Amino acid sequence: MNFEEEYMYEDSGNETSGDDVDFGVEADGCSHTNIQAYEEEYQFEVLSTEAIVQHMIDCIRDVNTVVQIPSTTTRILLNYFNWDKEKLMERYYDGNQDDLFKEAHVINPFKKQTTPTKIKSSKKLSGTEECDICFMVLPPAEMTGLECGHRFCYQCWNEYLTTKVMEEGVGQTIACAAHNCPILVDDQTVMRLVKDNRVRFKYQHLITNSFVECNRLLRWCPSPDCTYAVKVTYVDSRPVQCTCGHTFCFACGENWHDPVRCTILRRWIKKCDDDSETSNWIAANTKECPKCNATIEKDGGCNHMICKNQSCKADFCWVCLGPWEPHGSSWYNCNRFDEDEAKAARNAQEKSRAKLQRYLFYCNRYMNHMQSLRFEHKLYRSIKDKMEEMQQHNMSWIEVQFLKKAVDILCECRQALMYTYVFAFYLKKTNQSVIFEDNQKDLETATEMLSEYLERDITQENLIDIKQKVQDKYRYCDGRRKALLEHVHEGYEKDWWQYSET
Template sequence: MDSDEDFDYYDAGDDEEDDLSLRDDADDDDEDEGYLDDNIIVSEAPHGSETKDEEVYPHECLSADRIVDLMVEILKEVNDIVNIPPTTLRILLAHFNWDKELLLEKYYEYDGNQERIFKEAHVVSPFKMKRSNKSRDVSCEICCSSCSSSFMTGLDCGHMFCKGCWSQYLRTKIMDEGMSQTIPCPAFDCEIIVDDAIVMSLISDKKVRLKYQHLMTNSFVECNSLLKWCPSPDCHHVIKVEYRDRRAVKCDCGREFCFECSESWHDPVLCVHLKKWLKKCDDDSETSNWISANTKECPKCQVTIEKDGGCNHVICRSQTCKHEFCWVCLGPWDPHGASWYNCNRYNADDAKKARDTQQRSREMLQRYLFYCNRYMNHLQSLKFEHKLYARVKRKMEEMQQLNMSWIEVQFLKKAVDVLCQCRQTLMYTYVFAFFLKRNNQLLLFEDNQADLEKATETLSEYLERDITTASIRDIKQKVQDKYRYCDSRRSVLLRHVHEGYDKEWWDYLD
């Protein structure tokens, strides 16, 4: 074992209707994909010394069917307290973003005037006398055709439409406008919401029914602060937590992400800083920085100019300007005369300001490039390291043919897991450091960062160069010692950062 492993830079001390008509045509192909070795983000349960963010964060992965069950559970809980029909209750819950406590609070706050809560949710009170149409033939308010009452239907608001018009109306709202829980009555200026029982009874097209179900479940998940869709493409699972926090959660598909912002798990950087960083990397802000650092503006017309020759006598090429100035001090060229190179004679305030602005732009660009290059380097290395899983799998099979048990060869996969964890942590440490002002705690952080980076590179080298069957016993010891050390150093670094968050050690740049 390396001698540098002996010390730390930092040592931190009801009826059938209740079962939701949405359950019909539920997603049948929602299957767990299991663990995939070639996922970009691979992270097993934390081992070694645990940091604050690596403590157990209780969460579970829900399928589409389980989401519907959860909706039914909430409906039954509320219905046990207030005797409201399930279809009406669903609309009320949707109005209050499925916050049952808020719904009950408002319901009893309006005690004696419950009509108000139903009006606000755009639903007819179930305690109100329903309008009835006793005539045999009724005229559709859309197509104006006279139909038998058996071919007509409507909401409690009393507006009646033929089933054909209803079907076309609902199809348009669902497929073209993406509406589900807030589809209004087709009548002009009527805001009464169409309940899901009406929708499911009038829509026969399986594609439309499935889209409606997905929109309803998606709306339920988006409204609930304790639920979050897995961000992986084509994954239809939802993560449910007991309380909201910036913690890592892992979907059954293998994707690990931050529950707060849905980005790949980014410890130790905060969500707000990661968002700024990704925006900075994606937009054209750094193109503007490059322009600011490598070009200057004409002092007269502010046209951007790039110097392409050695002479500092610059003539603006704008047809309406033609201003002559010195590239060094940005002052007019005339005072320079024969001593054009002696710019210290020109000390006007505007020239000094221009030079200072230019220097700041260069420094900002260099600082950004420093951290961005190291961030991108670890990101690229992380992608390359995941190719090691295929090589390691083959090597583990070879070792088992040399009379080594399956358990004995697991150290190789464990080493790659730790290597990927360290790469991912190091990648985000540069984002973290980019937003910090320099102080003693940052210097300590950089020492921990450097030690982890050095150990990670050594482990990567072992796995890429030394996986041979010739001296497997020696290699096994070296790899085990190094990945344990890497894991320890990673925990030390993260503990320091989290303690800094708790004790407000970190000063951020404006």
């Protein structure tokens, strides 16, 4: 079996549980981000699993035409350099080749190896060998090994490789079965020694998946159950659209998130993962210790609080957050409410609450647009029914396409608005940020009106009026969305935007 035959298989290469919570989720049926403006500048190609395998084979062939070493060795070397052919070539010709092969954990194919395994003289004279794993004494024909010289029986090799692949999920970096031997097992050896087709399939899957994940110019489509990958000529934060219809940012793999940049979006997603589940409950039911800021819940009627933080144990009043000692017998009235220490505690508490309220303000609007975007796929089905009904009222197929166009633009506006709240959360107040918020407000108002028009019942009587309103509004929405994005991009170019450390 040659190298190409080993890799000609059907495999998705993209495993997903589908259970992960993603704050960049795109609604089903609403992947209509317009990327035509980006395609002229940013070329990309969608690859099937078979095309990915062929691309891997082509990379190996390109290197082999120059370096003339075994294909499986080339594959290991390329993987060591994250499939960067130029880096491999540079190191191969400019550096010490012995060191290169040693670092990549392969035997130098240009040097003949001496067998390190010392066969006992009695076994050697009898024409047998002993497997160092199962200690069976077998004929040499039933033993095999790598170029490092370590030999074991076929059964032990099969069990060892099966365990590595199926239980440990190791593909690219399976080392020799000998103790402390770093030499990697090549592809041909794995395919020759493994007998179970399930294990062979899983191994091929691991190799292909590793090829995509470590190659900076390739990325799996993040859509659940999609088996395609996207290939680019250089890495940039640009939208790419998979054959399945999903549009995502190639640089970070999240749904296309214009106008916010990848670094800010990562901060936001982390903050949402950390805060969103409990922030509402915390705001309504807890306060913070005025000394150590630990979150405290009041579980009784007494207002005398003792912090349970072992390094704090502060005594304070739940009502005014001042120290408990001065309250004396009049603690019900909090007669020390205006003392300096209580004021400082309240100010700190208010500052913390204001910070939380600010986060909830932006988070709620972000989540609201995300939820609306998820609901728009239902609107597509409703609009499809309306389009069919309108065709029965003597309107042509072309004449009713304005409804689909309107929903497409509505989804684009929802997605843009969703990410404007991420951008706004980290934005410091400046003259340009005020202009941004005005653009955001204008787009949001128009988007809600367009959504309202599309959810109205369309009848023969109001058909002409609705069509005109919908067309006017979606054109206006599209124009305002583009104006908002252009303003943000101009700000990036001219360094207008200042960010907070929230």
